[in-house]
Structures are given as C-alpha cells and as structure tokens.
Amino acid sequence: MARVHNWQIGREMSYWYPESRPQKQFAAVFDINKCIGCQTCTLACKTTWTSGKGQEYMLWNNVESKPYGCYPLAWDLKLLEMLNGGKWNGKAYEGQTIFESAPAGERVSGWRPDDHDYAYPNVGEDDCTGQVDKGASLSLPHMHWFFYLARICNHCTYPACLASCPRGSIYKRPEDGIVLVDQGRCRGYQECVRGCPYKKVFYNPLTGTSEKCIACFPKIEQGLQPQCFVNCIGKIRLAGWISKPDRARAENPIDYLVHIKKVALPLFPQFGLEPNVYYIPPVHVPPPFLRQMFGPGVDEAIQTYKNAPNDPDLSGLLCLFGSTEMVVPRWRRQGETVFGTDDKGTELVKIPMKEPVYVRAGYDKLYQIARTNCP
Amino acid sequence: MRKTAVIVALSLIWLSGCRRGPARTNEVVAASVGKAPLNPGDSAWEQAPEYLARLLPQDLVDPRLMKPSTPEVLVRSLTNGTDIAFRLQWVDPVANDAPGAGTFVDGCAVQVPKKIEPSAPDPQMGQAGKPVEVAFWRADWQASVNGRGDTIRDLYPNASIDHYPFEAKSLEAGSAAAKEMAMRYAPAWAMGNRRVGPRETPVEDMVAEGPGTLAPAASTTSRGQGVRTKDGWRVVIVRKLPEGLAPKVRTQVAFAVWEGSAQEAGARKMRTGWIPLAVREAK
Structure with a gap:
C-alpha cells in the first residue's frame, strides 16, 4: 500500500495506489435542509441511465430518510460497526479507514449486499426517531427528527471500488476525476460492490458487469450539470470543481462552500475515501448524529448556515443552486445580484437574491377572470 | 485355520474388485481416442486414466481466498491428436448457476502454457512474456446453453x-x-x-500474462459441456492440443474450481499448481 494525504481526515493514510489527483475534480454540494424527498432526482437518473434489463433494482441516485432509511439495507451501520464507529481527535481522525482496517487477503474492509438487501427500499423511509406526542412543540434541534439524504456516487479521490478491482477495470478520469467502470473490461467479480462503503456500485445480473453513477459525464463534457442536479425541484444541488484546501479560490463556488465557509461536509469522511459530494447538514438534527455522519465540522457548519441571512455572500451563493443547467466554475456577488460565470468571466447566469414581488388585482377586469396570488 | 485363510483370501479378492475404473496416475495423461468426446458421460472416458488434483486456495494475490472450499477435482483427459479433452469432476451438492447481486456461480478452468518450453510460466495466470491459455466454463453459461432465458x-x-x-x-x-x-x-x-446473456457455448477462451491481465482470446474455439452428477459437477472442456504436445513431450496443465455458494469469483478460487501433462501413445 502507498501513503497518501487525505485532507478530510487531517492526515496521511494507506491506499492501494499512490496519490494521483486529477487535473480537475468533479464535486457537488447538496443542501440537505432544502430536500423534500420527492425522488425526482432518482427518477431523472433512472429514466436516463438505468431502465435496462438487469438494472431494475439499481438506484445510482437515491434519497433515503435518516436515521432509519437505507439502500441497500444498513449500508452505513455495517460500515460503522466494522470501523467501531471511528474516533476523532479534533479535526484529525485517529481511527482506521477501510483501507487501513483491511483484513489479511483483502484490499479494503467491506461487505457485499445480497439481493435481499436491495429488496426493501422503503424500510425506514419517512420514519422519524420517535413518537411526537400531542401538545409537543418543536425547537432546534428537534427532539424527534428525520431528514432526507440524497446520494450519488461520491467520485472519491481515493475510490474503494477502484482499489478493490483486481483487474484494474475501474478508472478515475484524469480530466475531471469522474470514476467509471470500464464496461469492456469488467468481468463481474463484484469486488467493487463489496469494496465501496457507500454501496454505489451495482452488479447487473443480465450483462454480468458492475455499473455505477457516471456523473452524467456526457453532460459534464459539455459544461452541463448532471440530470439529478437539474431536475431537482428543491434546487438543493450544485455541481462544480473542487480544489485541494491549500489551493482554494473564493470565486469557485464549491471551494467557497467547502473550504472557505466550511458549510458543506463530506459523507462519512472517516471511511477514508475523500468523497467529493459535500452536504450542508440539516439544522434540526442533534449534532452527535451528524458528527458521526459528516465529521467534526458539523457544529461550525450549522452555525455558519444559520447565520446565512446575515452573510450576503453565502446567502447569495446559495441562490445559484438550481439556477442553471450549466456548470458554474466561478461566481461573484454585486449588491443584490449573483453572477455565475465561466472560467473566462463570461456570464452564464444572473440571479437576484430577492425575487421581485408583483401583486396583481384579485379580479382582472380586462379578461374578466379571478386571479390567485402565490406568495 | 485353513478355513480362516480361505475367508481372508476371498475377502481380499472381493475388496480388490471393489475399486473399479482406471488406475490413478501421478500426472495428467491424455489417452488417445478417435474423437475427443464432449459428452461427460461418453464411454470413451473409461479409457482415460484418472488424476486426483488436490486444490489449494488462491492465497498469493489480493483479494485472496482465505477459507478453502472444494478440496479436490478428478481429472481425465483424452486426445485425438488435434484436440485435447479434459473431464473435471468434483463434489458440489448445490448447483449455483444463477448470477445475481451478491450471488456467484460455479465454474472451472483449464490452464496451459501458450508455448511448450523448458521454463514454465508462473502457474498463477502466467507472467509477462510467458502467457498462458485458459479455457473457462461457467454454470450459468451452461444454463443459458441449456435453454434458460435471459x-x-x-x-x-x-x-x-x-x-x-x-x-x-x-x-x-x-x-x-x-x-x-x-x-x-x-x-x-x-x-x-x-x-452473461444468451450463449452458444458455456466455455470462453482467454489468455493471461499474470494476475489481473486475463483477457478474452481472439476467438473462442474451445467447447464444453457440464452436467450435474448426483453430488456435484462433471464438466468436459475440449480445446486444441497445445502446439508441440506429443508422446514423449511434456507440458503443464493447471486447474481451478470456483464454488458459487462460497462467493468465489475471479481471484477467489481453489486452484492447483502446474501438473505435468503427457499424451499416451496410441496403441
């Protein structure tokens, strides 16, 4: 094993291959607070990519309710058990990653779901943590809660699927960091399914190969955001490019949210993969649960997010989510307007931070029709 | 006393007659026949000597098989001078022939060096510059050939x-x-x-030059047929006779068995090292 640096756990760690970061790294920020669990993203992905034979059970994108929802069953609990929960010391992770805890004969610590683990996608969905008694009132954090966790492949910097494949059939594209299974080379050993802790590689029993989220790379290559991003009616997602922390640029939306404001956090950083989908944690959930899921930056992230109304840059940037199909590599705010631009500064999108409000008469005399105003 | 001796002698004669079939050899010997049979039940197999191949877990390259499964495979071989047929028989009470998420299929393979030369390639899938040829049979491919839909x-x-x-x-x-x-x-x-999917043959020909390099051969010319016995599999793989293999010339052969119920696939398999492979001169 090689020694590589993983900034998300604040230390070096062991990995099957030497550190080799792509020229650009595809990344995303999901604002959990805005997700309503409508599964439009899931269907957008499903109809685009996984409507074929053998793909019936595949959800490259899924949305699951936490704490009880999961697809496949208990994917997160099993990994946490394997790592004994993991131990943080401040921002440094002192426990073992899935690479470091690999038993003899294995490349990573993992487990492989069987078909029954995929057979009950509704287990735990929309279940909150307890009974909300009559007369109860809510305060933050809530005494009983659940939230929606939208998940795609994290296109990790240190993918466990890639490390697990004995044939080298999985590769990380140097131009954008997207992780792909070579469908011409895969022989369906399902080692990647076993290795990926997020269980985002799926075996197709009718082609005999394993398949996974491709970050809609044909769209990315045209400067467009993936299907699950642009179809999100809650506008919770923003795709872009992430830099290493020491090269973060404030004009890069992802860098700003992840590295500068530190309001978006990786999912289970203790697994050690340096995942590249970042989540703005839900403000209504008790922090201990969130710390286990998103690492030690949770309290700071929630504080920053709750302060967004007093932070015009942060609240302005949040307006860019879902505002355009195009990938926005740079942004800037001018007064009450937020601009998304390409790398050369050419405007791609312009968003008012406060949308103008028009109040129309309740009865339109010209057309002789009653109108309803929506707030 | 004389009566006891007669009983012992008769018992020994009876016991010696219990073990029928060909004698076991300490190398794989292909007997010569007019036609290399594809049918595992063909009577021609009675002419072939039997080799008991002990299997070892693949524990040299990660990911490894840490828990042994299939202990041994009985091998017989026949050749018509052009093709060579191997019949592999092993105990496996449950047939695993349906692929699925977390589900694996039974299989077996025959490996020979691409060239007959004094120094054999690494038995673990060959090595760079010293390729091996592998003929691979899978139970789900057999099910497809037998008519299962896709x-x-x-x-x-x-x-x-x-x-x-x-x-x-x-x-x-x-x-x-x-x-x-x-x-x-x-x-x-x-x-x-x-x-997976519709297939005309349950066998695939491949080449490799070391672990992780397995690739399909330019074309599959080998044939195969696997059938269930009362307690396992009996599989015939017919491939072309290794170039140069003739009486008094030896090459090597190796075998591997994958047990689907033990989630074996790829590198996780039971295998042999190289075993001498000889061709018996036609009588």
Whole structure:
C-alpha cells in the first residue's frame, strides 16, 4: 500500500495506489435542509441511465430518510460497526479507514449486499426517531427528527471500488476525476460492490458487469450539470470543481462552500475515501448524529448556515443552486445580484437574491377572470 | 485355520474388485481416442486414466481466498491428436448457476502454457512474456446453453417490471431501432463484453500474462459441456492440443474450481499448481 494525504481526515493514510489527483475534480454540494424527498432526482437518473434489463433494482441516485432509511439495507451501520464507529481527535481522525482496517487477503474492509438487501427500499423511509406526542412543540434541534439524504456516487479521490478491482477495470478520469467502470473490461467479480462503503456500485445480473453513477459525464463534457442536479425541484444541488484546501479560490463556488465557509461536509469522511459530494447538514438534527455522519465540522457548519441571512455572500451563493443547467466554475456577488460565470468571466447566469414581488388585482377586469396570488 | 485363510483370501479378492475404473496416475495423461468426446458421460472416458488434483486456495494475490472450499477435482483427459479433452469432476451438492447481486456461480478452468518450453510460466495466470491459455466454463453459461432465458424473470420469477423503453409500443419489436435503444441500457454488451446473456457455448477462451491481465482470446474455439452428477459437477472442456504436445513431450496443465455458494469469483478460487501433462501413445 502507498501513503497518501487525505485532507478530510487531517492526515496521511494507506491506499492501494499512490496519490494521483486529477487535473480537475468533479464535486457537488447538496443542501440537505432544502430536500423534500420527492425522488425526482432518482427518477431523472433512472429514466436516463438505468431502465435496462438487469438494472431494475439499481438506484445510482437515491434519497433515503435518516436515521432509519437505507439502500441497500444498513449500508452505513455495517460500515460503522466494522470501523467501531471511528474516533476523532479534533479535526484529525485517529481511527482506521477501510483501507487501513483491511483484513489479511483483502484490499479494503467491506461487505457485499445480497439481493435481499436491495429488496426493501422503503424500510425506514419517512420514519422519524420517535413518537411526537400531542401538545409537543418543536425547537432546534428537534427532539424527534428525520431528514432526507440524497446520494450519488461520491467520485472519491481515493475510490474503494477502484482499489478493490483486481483487474484494474475501474478508472478515475484524469480530466475531471469522474470514476467509471470500464464496461469492456469488467468481468463481474463484484469486488467493487463489496469494496465501496457507500454501496454505489451495482452488479447487473443480465450483462454480468458492475455499473455505477457516471456523473452524467456526457453532460459534464459539455459544461452541463448532471440530470439529478437539474431536475431537482428543491434546487438543493450544485455541481462544480473542487480544489485541494491549500489551493482554494473564493470565486469557485464549491471551494467557497467547502473550504472557505466550511458549510458543506463530506459523507462519512472517516471511511477514508475523500468523497467529493459535500452536504450542508440539516439544522434540526442533534449534532452527535451528524458528527458521526459528516465529521467534526458539523457544529461550525450549522452555525455558519444559520447565520446565512446575515452573510450576503453565502446567502447569495446559495441562490445559484438550481439556477442553471450549466456548470458554474466561478461566481461573484454585486449588491443584490449573483453572477455565475465561466472560467473566462463570461456570464452564464444572473440571479437576484430577492425575487421581485408583483401583486396583481384579485379580479382582472380586462379578461374578466379571478386571479390567485402565490406568495 | 485353513478355513480362516480361505475367508481372508476371498475377502481380499472381493475388496480388490471393489475399486473399479482406471488406475490413478501421478500426472495428467491424455489417452488417445478417435474423437475427443464432449459428452461427460461418453464411454470413451473409461479409457482415460484418472488424476486426483488436490486444490489449494488462491492465497498469493489480493483479494485472496482465505477459507478453502472444494478440496479436490478428478481429472481425465483424452486426445485425438488435434484436440485435447479434459473431464473435471468434483463434489458440489448445490448447483449455483444463477448470477445475481451478491450471488456467484460455479465454474472451472483449464490452464496451459501458450508455448511448450523448458521454463514454465508462473502457474498463477502466467507472467509477462510467458502467457498462458485458459479455457473457462461457467454454470450459468451452461444454463443459458441449456435453454434458460435471459430476462429478470428467469432469475427472479416474481419480478415485476413496469416498462422497458426499448419495448415501447412506438418501437417495432425486434427492429434495429429497438435493439439500438436496448443497447443504450446495456453498455457492456455495446462494448462486446457479454459476461452473461444468451450463449452458444458455456466455455470462453482467454489468455493471461499474470494476475489481473486475463483477457478474452481472439476467438473462442474451445467447447464444453457440464452436467450435474448426483453430488456435484462433471464438466468436459475440449480445446486444441497445445502446439508441440506429443508422446514423449511434456507440458503443464493447471486447474481451478470456483464454488458459487462460497462467493468465489475471479481471484477467489481453489486452484492447483502446474501438473505435468503427457499424451499416451496410441496403441
């Protein structure tokens, strides 16, 4: 094993291959607070990519309710058990990653779901943590809660699927960091399914190969955001490019949210993969649960997010989510307007931070029709 | 006393007659026949000596098989001077012939060096510059050859499918447009990589030059047939005779068995090292 640096756990760690970061790294920020669990993203992905034979059970994108929802069953609990929960010391992770805890004969610590683990996608969905008694009132954090966790492949910097494949059939594209299974080379050993802790590689029993989220790379290559991003009616997602922390640029939306404001956090950083989908944690959930899921930056992230109304840059940037199909590599705010631009500064999108409000008469005399105003 | 001696002598004669079939050899010897049989039950196999191949877990390259499964495989071989047939027989009470998520299939393989030379390649899939040829049989491929369909309902009879886009009413069934649409959702097939699906042979020919380098041969010329016995598999793989292999010339052969119920696939397998392979001169 090689020694590589993983900034998300604040230390070096062991990995099957030497550190080799792509020229650009595809990344995303999901604002959990805005997700309503409508599964439009899931269907957008499903109809685009996984409507074929053998793909019936595949959800490259899924949305699951936490704490009880999961697809496949208990994917997160099993990994946490394997790592004994993991131990943080401040921002440094002192426990073992899935690479470091690999038993003899294995490349990573993992487990492989069987078909029954995929057979009950509704287990735990929309279940909150307890009974909300009559007369109860809510305060933050809530005494009983659940939230929606939208998940795609994290296109990790240190993918466990890639490390697990004995044939080298999985590769990380140097131009954008997207992780792909070579469908011409895969022989369906399902080692990647076993290795990926997020269980985002799926075996197709009718082609005999394993398949996974491709970050809609044909769209990315045209400067467009993936299907699950642009179809999100809650506008919770923003795709872009992430830099290493020491090269973060404030004009890069992802860098700003992840590295500068530190309001978006990786999912289970203790697994050690340096995942590249970042989540703005839900403000209504008790922090201990969130710390286990998103690492030690949770309290700071929630504080920053709750302060967004007093932070015009942060609240302005949040307006860019879902505002355009195009990938926005740079942004800037001018007064009450937020601009998304390409790398050369050419405007791609312009968003008012406060949308103008028009109040129309309740009865339109010209057309002789009653109108309803929506707030 | 004389009566006891007679009983002992008769018992020994009876016991010696209990073990029928050919004598076991300490190398794989291909007996000469007019035609290399594909049928595992062909009477020609009675002419072939039997070799008991002890299997070892693949524990040299990660990922390894840490828990041994199939302990041994009985091997017989026949040749007609052009082709060489191997019959592998092993105990496996449960047939695993349906692929699925977290589900694996039974299989076996025969490996020989591509060239007969004094220094054999590494028995673990060969080595750079010293390739090996592998003929690989899989139980799910056999099931397909035997007529099993390739829909999700053939694997999960109670599966419910709403709709496949390539089966839309607007597309004529079986048309080029429908096939093109179906291929969009089967990228491995679009790449010519049919790991499962309709097959005409349960065997695939491959070449390798070390672990992780296994690749399909330019074409598959080997044939095979696997049948269930009362307690396991009996599989025949017929391939071309290794070039230069003749009486008084020896090469090597290695075998591997994958036990589906033990989740064995790829590197996780039971295997032998090199075993001498000889051809018996025709009588």
